[in-house]
Amino acid sequence: MKKLKSVLLGSAASLVLVAGVSQAEIRIGIDPAPYLPFSAESASGQLEGWEIQIADAICAAMNEDCVWVKTAWDGLIPALTSNKIDAIINSMSITEERMKTIDFSNKYYNTPAVIVAPKDSNISADAASTDGMYIGVQVATTHANYVEAHMGSATIKSYQNFDEHNQDLFSGRIDAVVGDSMAMQPFLESTEGQCCEIKGDLHDVAIFGPGVGVGLRKGSDLKAKINAAIDQIRADGTFDRISKPFFNFDIYGG
Amino acid sequence: MEWYWLGEYAPKLLSGTWLTIQLLVMAVFFGMLLAIPIGLAQVTGPKIFSLPARAFCTTFRGTPLLIQLWLLYYGLGSLFPYMDGIRSSFIWPYLRDAFPYAIVAFTLSVAAYEGEIMRGAFKNVPKGELEAGIASGMSRFQLLRRIWLPRALQNVMPTLAGEMVLTLKATPLAATITVYEIFGVGTIIRQETYRIYEPLLLIAGVYICLTGVIVVLFHWLENRVPKASG
Numbered sequence: 001m002k003k004l005k006s007v008l009l010g011s012a013a014s015l016v017l018v019a020g021v022s023q024a025e026i027r028i029g030i031d032p033a034p035y036l037p038f039s040a041e042s043a044s045g046q047l048e049g050w051e052i053q054i055a056d057a058i059c060a061a062m063n064e065d066c067v068w069v070k071t072a073w074d075g076l077i078p079a080l081t082s083n084k085i086d087a088i089i090n091s092m093s094i095t096e097e098r099m100k101t102i103d104f105s106n107k108y109y110n111t112p113a114v115i116v117a118p119k120d121s122n123i124s125a126d127a128a129s130t131d132g133m134y135i136g137v138q139v140a141t142t143h144a145n146y147v148e149a150h151m152g153s154a155t156i157k158s159y160q161n162f163d164e165h166n167q168d169l170f171s172g173r174i175d176a177v178v179g180d181s182m183a184m185q186p187f188l189e190s191t192e193g194q195c196c197e198i199k200g201d202l203h204d205v206a207i208f209g210p211g212v213g214v215g216l217r218k219g220s221d222l223k224a225k226i227n228a229a230i231d232q233i234r235a236d237g238t239f240d241r242i243s244k245p246f247f248n249f250d251i252y253g254g
Numbered sequence: 255m256e257w258y259w260l261g262e263y264a265p266k267l268l269s270g271t272w273l274t275i276q277l278l279v280m281a282v283f284f285g286m287l288l289a290i291p292i293g294l295a296q297v298t299g300p301k302i303f304s305l306p307a308r309a310f311c312t313t314f315r316g317t318p319l320l321i322q323l324w325l326l327y328y329g330l331g332s333l334f335p336y337m338d339g340i341r342s343s344f345i346w347p348y349l350r351d352a353f354p355y356a357i358v359a360f361t362l363s364v365a366a367y368e369g370e371i372m373r374g375a376f377k378n379v380p381k382g383e384l385e386a387g388i389a390s391g392m393s394r395f396q397l398l399r400r401i402w403l404p405r406a407l408q409n410v411m412p413t414l415a416g417e418m419v420l421t422l423k424a425t426p427l428a429a430t431i432t433v434y435e436i437f438g439v440g441t442i443i444r445q446e447t448y449r450i451y452e453p454l455l456l457i458a459g460v461y462i463c464l465t466g467v468i469v470v471l472f473h474w475l476e477n478r479v480p481k482a483s484g
Contacts (some may be wrong), residue, residue: 060309089464121463130375135351139441139442139445140442140445140446157432158432158434158442159431159432160429160441164328164432166332167328167331167332168328168432170332170335171328171331171332171333171334171335172334172335172350173334173349174350195335
């Protein structure tokens, strides 16, 4: 581990030197620890994953050269503020706490909360369709908060964990489950999950937060450029083309 | 110690306590109704009754209540999708709800433990008293109602009180099948407020109060049962 760290630090330092001379490259910090399907390091040390491809697309849209700087997760923000990297693209959620220290681009993804129900059910994201229904949620989650706030006429069933509400959805005890789309995907791909499908995305920024953005230094002039690049790859279809093989739902989150 | 959350969660805490009480009272009531014939069958019944009764007690006392609860709730639940028409049947509202499963599981558990206690209790009533009853012309049912059952209960009252307290302390298991009784409510509070000690202490206090009520109740009952003859 120590050895790995020194190699990483060494490479980071040399990159800083290089960047110090040219300033042409944008240094993007990422934790090489695997976070599938977003990012992971292959056996040959190559970074791969959905987020890597998106970052490459953003760089291409900006017409900039980008280099990856591998940094441990808890060192990302310090590396950014101490000018060792210029951006963080590592599934970092935009939170008020982080906004005190760094800035963020607009979101580039936000795994939406979804409502999942049996295929023949008439339930949708519309609260009226859940009237009198049993809705399963994991206890003390933003999803539970959403159902409480928006689907008041449904009966909420709280589960200690995720597999339990999926089990009851499969058995038909509950009419729908509200949960994170990423987390629901493995269930929907399983044999039991064939009973059911995603009936709609649920949105409430106040409850779920804005999503994941590119972490930037405060006042960085990259912010406008990256926002424009995100808009561009969204508009020209690059974003969807990259996302399709990875996700069976809209990862951008509407 | 911070108790700011108490007001916000008071309604949930009250309904949780009420659910605990309902679960306990129903389980002990129905469990006791089953325990009397189960105990009696083991002492006096022909093999066709006594063997199943013994097997029932051994099985249910020999497996964790949590497993029984999950086998009933999630185990049966996994069969529902394969039963045609069950979701349109009139019992579906009960089958989908978790509370009836909790009642059944706890009732069977109480029946098994108290059935064993009642077996000992029936057995320990002095033979002479039963013979005296028969000699004075009582029918078998009169004998049971007037001598055998009261004498048996009289002997095991303190044990039954202990069993009821143990059952009370097993009720938190119901929270694992979405019956949010008082312990489950405490879990929600802990997960939402990130306060650990206060909700746990409060809930421990609720259990102590409920135990106190059980102890006082049985003390009163013991005094009502006529003292040993002579």
